[in-house]
Amino acid sequence: MITRTAAGCEGQPRCAPVSIAMVGTDGKAGRMIKVNVMYPYTEGARFDHAYYRDRHMPMVKSRLGNACAYYTVEKGVSGRAPGAPPAFVAMCAFICDSAEGYEAAMQEHGAEIRGDIANYTDIAPVLQFSEVIVERSDR
C-alpha cells in the first residue's frame, strides 16, 4: 500500500490522505485484499467438498455481505509429482475491499462461521491476509 496525499490536498488540513494499492502492471489503482483459507492435507482427515461448496461458502458470503466482493474455491489434486498429495486439500479466498471490513463482519458472525467447520472437516485451516497484486492477468 502506498499512502500519499490526494492531488490538490497539499496544505489543506481537512483533506484525508488516500491509500492506493498499485494492482498489476498497468498502473490501475485498486485496494483489494484476499483472505486465504487453506486446509493442510492430512492423512486420514475428513473433508466434505460438496458441503463446503454448496453450504459453507455461500453461508459465509452471505454473512460477509458487501465486505466480500466474491470468493474462489479449489480442491487440491496433487503435489508437484503426479500422485503426490497436495499441500492443501482445499483452499478458498475471499476477495475484499479491506481487511477491516472483513474483520468487522467476522466480529459479528465469526462464531457461527467457525461453528460450521466441524460439519465438513476436522482439519484446522491456515489463514492469511494477502494483498492482491494481479487480480487476473487478462483484465
Next chain:
Amino acid sequence: MITRTAAGCEGQPRCAPVSIAMVGTDGKAGRMIKVNVMYPYTEGARFDHAYYRDRHMPMVKSRLGNACAYYTVEKGVSGRAPGAPPAFVAMCAFICDSAEGYEAAMQEHGAEIRGDIANYTDIAPVLQFSEVIVERSDR
C-alpha cells in the same frame, strides 16, 4: 474429472473421449485447473515482489502461451493475528485448461523458468495442482 464419450461418438473409433470437469454449483461444465505456486514465509529470506510481478510472471505466461488462460498474484501480509507473519510471502496461480497442457509447456520451458527464480528469491516454492471448484462466485 469425468471422462465420457462425446455425443454421437458411440461406436465411432476415431472419436476421442471428452474430459469434463463440473465447476461450481450451477451445473456449468468447464475444465479449469489451477497450478498454485506458494513461497513459504522464511525469516530473513529474500523476495523481490516487483521483479516477480513485472518480469518473472509475464515471462512465464508468455512461455505457457495458450496453455494458461490467465494468472493471479498476491503478496502475503499477515497471518490470522495482526502482525503475525503470513504462511506464504507470495503466491501465484496459473489458471489452465488442463494439467497436461501446463506440463507440456513446462517440458519445453521449465529450465528457463526455474532458472529465473534466483533472480527474485532464495525460497523454494511449494507447488500443487488444484481443481477449480468456484472460479469466482459472482459470475
